[in-house]
């Protein structure tokens with residue numbers, strides 16, 4: 001059964017179409033603008049994220065131009081969300097306190113109209129994670145970013161993960177991702193060898209990167225944090241989400257040219273992110289779309 005609470009106003013059978021070429025040109029331009037706006041506005045991103053990802057997520061946000069703050073305790077998480085430009089809700093190392101902090105912060109984000117992004121880490125693994133994700137989905141995330149196994153678990157398909165890792169191919173879950181987006185009323189981003197972003201109606205893909213990316217733990221969690229930062233400065237949330245994933249894809253691809261292994265890939269990724277141009281990000285979205293159509 002799907003973890004998404006039923007909602008009468010959400011369409012259940014979306015008409016899934018690949019975004020038209022014209023739309024892609026607009027989305028690519030919007031994504032490039034997001035890269036510039038990140039550096040110009042330096043959005044404050046409240047990250048309620050797991051212990052593993054805190055360091056990489058904070059450094060990755062700094063390199064991209066955003067301002068990270070790891071604030072999760074329930075005694076202050078809601079209050080801090082009153083200051084934040086975006087909120088990250090990651091269930092990677094959950095606890096009752098952590099869960100209360102996430103609920104408090106995302107409730108304030110919704111009240112203020114500030115974007116918040118759910119990372120449903122290993123949601124299929126335990127009933128505690130499933131229940132927590134279900135509770136959070138009632139607060140209507142702006143974006144859900146997960147790997148293919150996590151997106152399938154939210155769509156009610158069991159057994160597609162191994163712990164925090166996906167056992168499924170991101171290219172194969174487009175329909176489930178679109179249905180989840182329509183049902184939850186948000187953008188869904190599935191990462192993997194090919195990244196896929198859908199709002200249930202439009203879809204963008206991002207190709208490239210480095211095959212050693214999965215060896216960098218918490219890169220997906222950090223991608224989620226960057227999605228939140230991009231949504232803080234980009235009104236088209238499909239384009240903003242694609243911008244975040246394309247930034248990581250282009251940066252890690254460039255990092256990979258001189259990286260001897262996952263250690264140097266990780267630090268070179270931060271260097272490349274700080275050096276990225278808006279044009280590189282927009283072009284990657286357009287090129288990936290062309291490849292997807294051919």
Ligand SMILES: Nc1ncnc2c1ncn2[C@@H]1O[C@H](COP(=O)(O)OP(=O)(O)OP(=O)(O)O)[C@@H](O)[C@H]1O
Nearest residue numbers: 147191192193209210211213217218219220221248
């Ligand atoms: N086989 C691959 N080739 C190239 N890039 C990949 C591959 N697999 C994942 N990536 C990239 O790695 C990043 C993280 O995606 P992934 O799907 O591994 O997230 P995740 O499983 O949630 O990670 P984590 O749980 O470690 O945070 C994304 O930018 C994605 O594009």
Ligand SMILES: Cc1ncsc1CCO
Nearest residue numbers: 050052092093121164218
């Ligand atoms: C390894 C790991 N365990 C819980 S969260 C996390 C980070 C990657 O999802």
Ligand SMILES: [Mg+2]
Nearest residue numbers: 121147220221
């Ligand atoms: Mg993950």
